[in-house]
Amino acid sequence: MVAHPVDAIMLEQRAASFTRRSIKEGAKKQGLRLALSMVDLTTLEGSDSPEKVRSLCRKAIRPWEGDIEQPLPSVAAVCVYPNLVPTAKEILEGTGVKIASVATGFPSGQYPLSVRLRDAAEAVAAGADEIDMVINRGAFLAGRDEEVAEEIREVRSTVHPAHLKIILETGELGNYDTIRRASDLAIEAAASTGPIRDGEIFIKTSTGKIAPAATMPAVLVMLEAIRDHWFATGVRIGMKPAGGIRRAKAALHHLAMVKETLGDDWLTPNLFRFGASSLTNDLLRQIIRLERHRYMAAHDFSEA
């Protein structure tokens, strides 16, 4: 694997520059709707109940019940724990909204490989279209790269043809060089299992369980790894920042970053997702404000 050292200062400056794009009116309307269609509506709590997941699924299909000119898009997927996949499937079957499930010993990944593989296999068997796996950070940080790569390959073979999102947990990796190395490792490991179609493999920043989660520089490093893989092979890997993106404005900043790093090809839910829950309502608030020219209250929207 070729090392790609990262210039941290330039990276942070470049990432910060995307927050200063002026996105107004028409472009803003489009951007907000696009961002809404890219949301992986997520609930990953110990307290998740079937009814909570059902209501989340209904929200995923129809994010807002009010009347709005030009109907709102559905979100891309609902992301839940494996136990709740069958519940989500009852509601989402045939709607076009995908079911994503975290698996492989989420969020720590500190379980024996056999347990993690069975976890992923059962989630797929229950009906998950996409599996969000965590890498073995313990092994990665100890330098056992081949072990990590082999595990990714095994998970990929286990869940295929379900799509796979590989969570790096950037907040635990320490610096940008390591994030870049983990991104390259994940992409190459997944690619080595056979031909992959565009959007079949995603890399994802975080579990959302630790802070910092998806910071803009971390996302940028990962986008650059995706770009370099695309230049080298022509294959489009997807990207999913998750955790900490709560505001519509932050979503627009990310879209600007994706567009200027990877181009328009990636501005689709097939290749870019937001792992979020409260972001949805803020996107809705902004979309409706642009339509009605008045601010909505938090209680105008269902819980996400």
Add this chain to the structure above:
Amino acid sequence: MPQRIDVAKTWKLYIGGKFVRSESGQSFPVEHRRHGTTVHLCRASRKDLRDSVEAATSARSGWASASGYLRGQILYRMAEMLECRRTEMGEALGAGSNQTPKQRLEEVDASIDRLVGFAGWSDKIEQILGGQNPVPGPYYNITVPEPTGVVGIVPPDKPALLAAVSMLAAPLCAGNTTILLAPEQHPLPTTLLGEIIATSDVPAGVVNILTGTRDDLLGHMADHRAVNAISAVNLAEETLTDLRKRAAESIKRIHHERVTAPAWKKHEDRCSPWKVEPFLEMKTLWHPSAC
């Protein structure tokens, strides 16, 4: 020795516990009659109002659930801080009025007393306005007042401090969070009040103070669905009608009074529980009695 250069204060907005410049970058001039100078104040925009509402909304549950006793202590603390800055506030009152120094200090003192008055009411409102209601049946029937929520406050130009303090303290002592639009013609005392509030242990976002023109802000305040009530006095008939129409969409409470400038001095009238009551929602509970 080189001559010393005065350090002039930058007057800012007070939003979410921070002193910030307007997002608009705009300012408007106000004559300081006593100093013969011009002061530039931030001209708050729609987005500053939005930020204030966000701050007030997130401060809502904490302030509403604080005990009346604690809210009273904090209001009393505001009175203490205002007492410390009595002379400075007197100066600020002189910026936009022709009051004599004695009259100005009288207004400051009355404002301090008003804060102390409402501080006293804050843990008594519930007993006075709520209570157990007699019902024909084996039930307890209990009425509990709860704060309305986020309250926008539009005080008159005169008396610049006393009216603003009275209109602010009433919803505040009942557990509402507030957005105060400083009087357009005479905004300095209210702006200075922000500095007093910032040092009185008032949680961030519970009081937000905006300077600027009413035309810029009042309509957006009426439209914003997260604002639950607006308290205003002496509005022009047309403005009031428009305000009521726009507020109706979100079923906002509009509390409007016509008050003459001298009437604000009547402490018993202006510092009564009936000035707090418009910013309370009455919740009534039925509960079977034991027998």
